[in-house]
Amino acid sequence: MGGAYPLDEAVGRRYPPDTDPVTFVVSGGQGDDEVVSEADAMADYLRARGVSSDRIVREDRSVNTRQNLHFSGALMERAGPGHRATVVTSGFHVYRTTLLARRAGVPVDVIGAPTSPAYWLSATLREFAAVLWLDRLPLAGLSLLLAVPVATAVFER
Template identity: 50%
Template structure:
């Protein structure tokens, strides 16, 4: 019954948080707690049929085996693909490094099982607890990000902000093209409904780019029947925050006061929404399709970016969990 009460409380906070503002990071945590304690409530019931208990048990074992064997190998393979297709940059190493870290943690845990020294159990146990906390946050944010990207307003926009993501010289690469294609689709849908929104293309010029992202993005949209007089160039931004801030200034200068939507890739939607909330911007964020091989590293990068926004909070939570574990270890030994 305790698990059911905790799950109900977490679900209540989730509903209240979503109604207050869908862009709150706390919503993801409440979603994760709701799912965890709902699961614990189900498996702790005494009135479940034997066959259902067996199914749940097999499912848990299969999930654990996948997490410690298949998942890290898949992440390492994805990391190699990223390095070959996207180049040797730190963001492209994230999936590979995560896979190696999981394998290393599993190996250390297995070795610790054969060691009877208390300090070894203390250290390895603390590592496992921290890893479990990080995994909980990652899965919670991933699930909530997917839910956020699938819900919300999809029509009735008076302005569209397209966030830049880098050029290949002067060419629009596939990642940015997917954002522009989604923005063009939004424009056509709104125009068919009776009004043509302003489209802000936002992105400055990098050291390895022949033109600003905004200029290349404008050319791309013109080729897809978006009229030149509905395109507004923002050619200074180099970060997502600058994309939003500078675009808001341009829209204000054009007298825009209506509904706004920002277009980015699907993995980047929730972090953009969180940032927009911090900037006190009332806008929706929608995502464009991303190549499958790019998603693992991209989601990991987004997760790290969200995680470092509240380092003290996460450090305190991890410290409390580890302290509780060490206290329990001292009692039982």
């Protein structure tokens, strides 16, 4: 059964002949300290692995995850309404990316790529702070609720 459909070598999967080939949307702008944009670097990576340029769409304006999703979602909508996509990001970044995608209404699945152990601690702390920042309004409310008993205990002494 594995050979029933032609092999799409770019993704190592077989699809029925009437299925559109996979399109890769690579997303990310160029930081001040970067030689090329993240989108260009990913496009180069894909081309070096046999993906033809006509299957790669670049989004190189974004400077954060929210913009990555927004701009890439707009590109996908123009290409074909009702699209379905898989976002590949760093393993530590999956949770926040999923939250942002849901809030933006971008229909994607999010999977994590391996991350070097050298980055685990700093990346995890950064993501933890970023997720807290995303939900700062409930966090502020909780802080106020906790402040009342603490203040009462302090002033009773």
